[in-house]
Amino acid sequence: MNLSIVIPIKDEAASLPELLAEIKAAILPDYADFEVIIIDDGSKDNSWEVLQNLSKECTFLKAVRLQYNCGKATALSLGFQLASGKYIATIDGDLQDNPAEIPEMLKILEGGSDLVSGWKKKRRDPWHKTIPSKIFNLMLSIVCGQRLHDFNCGLKVYKAPLAKSVHLYGDFHRFIPLMASWNGFKITEKTVEHRARRYGTSKYGVFRLLSGFLDLLTLMFLHKFTVKPLHFFGTLGLFACLIASVIFCYFGFEWISTGELRVRPLLVFSGFAFVSGVQFISLGLLGEMLNSKLQNRDYPIAERIEPLVKT
Template identity: 45%
Template sequence: MNISVVIPLLNEQESLQELHDWIAKVMLSNHLTYEIIFIDDGSTDNSWQIISKLSSKNKSVKGIRFLKNFGKSQALHAGFEKALGNVVITMDADLQDNPDEIPELYNMIINDGFDLVSGWKKKRYDSVISKNLPSKLFNWAARKTSGVKLNDFNCGLKAYKLEVVKHIDVNGEMHRYIPVLSKNAGFTKIGEKVVKHQARKYGVTKFGMNRFIHGFLDLITIWFLSRFGKRPMHLFGALGFIMFAIGFAFALYLGIDKLFLNTGGRLITQRPQFYISLATMIIGTQFFVAGFLGEIVLRNKTDKKRYLIKDELNLS
């Protein structure tokens, strides 16, 4: 099979038939074999019923239905687990991503040898204040922090080699950082393609300004995990050593001053250096303990499902 198209969705009943027909037309005209995997992330409208009808008419359409809304990252993870195509395309279900871009994305993976190609919505139809400016700031911070030189981390239209999606773990709200996860896993040939962005035709956006706040918090998380996720003691141990060394230096100074210099004639407990020493040594010890606990958790963690599937269509 050439392509798996993975589409997470939430309450997109108006656009699903049109999106399916558009994708099928593109695949047919380019002689590409394909599957479309719709992941219904807890929709409360008729999205699942429409997916069921599409799957009964077209066996290339497959569906996964979550028991409730678990989030886009979990939906992508479920789709990646089921994908079989040599190239995996992700796109949103709201018709803002253009299926006509799929053949060129596919060729960039197959012919140009990219591990991942990310879309760049250079010209957008979103609100400048509520989306464009925060998105530019977010993308700048993501580039500087991760070292991945992409202009649009948030674009849902991306293409991957199959082995990439099988070797990365997308969880929490990390779908924004799949290129960073891929780089950290060793898939470093990452490309970018300017893609056509379309104005939303149906419904309303499911994301508000809080997604950018969450995005920046997730950026800090992924920076920490990429640097210290497999060796937490390297961070906490270093911080603990620095803090303990500062406290010990103050304690040593107080001891020498009391025993040999006896300046000021005050009790040690009346001097501010005593409390600085005590606090920093306690904090240093706590950092060491945090590092040890992190190492223990890392060595004893077990994988746990982060979502529950209610129904599946055309999936073995």
């Protein structure tokens, strides 16, 4: 299998026939051996019935229906695991992305990249979606260390090892290029066409900027401290203990000098800081103990050279 196209959908019954027709017209000339995997993420309309009917004429179609809405990240993760292609493309099911972009993106991928991410340079969305998106993408570019204009574009093409290596849940699908960059993969961006939505309504609103910032904090914490939790909690603990020690020394000097020791709010605070510091350090040590037991031993080997077998 050369190519797998993964499409997460929710309530996109009206767009599915046209979407599959466009994919077939765009992919068949260059890639006869391909599959389309559609994950129905708890649709409330008749999307599943439409897929059942389309499967009779589209022999390349595979579909899975989730019992309830699990989120786009879960749908993509399932699609990645089911994909059998050498390359994996993703596209949204709302017809705003053009499947005709995929062959050109595959050529770029074959040129040495591991991920080609689409950039909707001219977006056909209202301002309350485009402005937060620009702020979000600028923030992610700073964290990533590589300027990408559209981290969350649904149109992407991956080499299969990358797609299958990312751990997605919650809303982490928005950070796939960032996670790929952290893991040493090469990322390229390509300008793609963005079309106005013709059916249904958008599933996202202006409050995604706030949730995206919180998700980014979570991802950064997991990236830096999952393997070494004591580095985070231990630093907080040592800092709290240091403050407590300085205050204790001050009161100790006062006691020696005056012979009196009065309980004041600052002294109470120092005791609280010391106890908190010990708790933070203990929490970090517990994290290290758990991590040592649950450590994943899958090594990220990129290439391998084996000795030649003499004949």
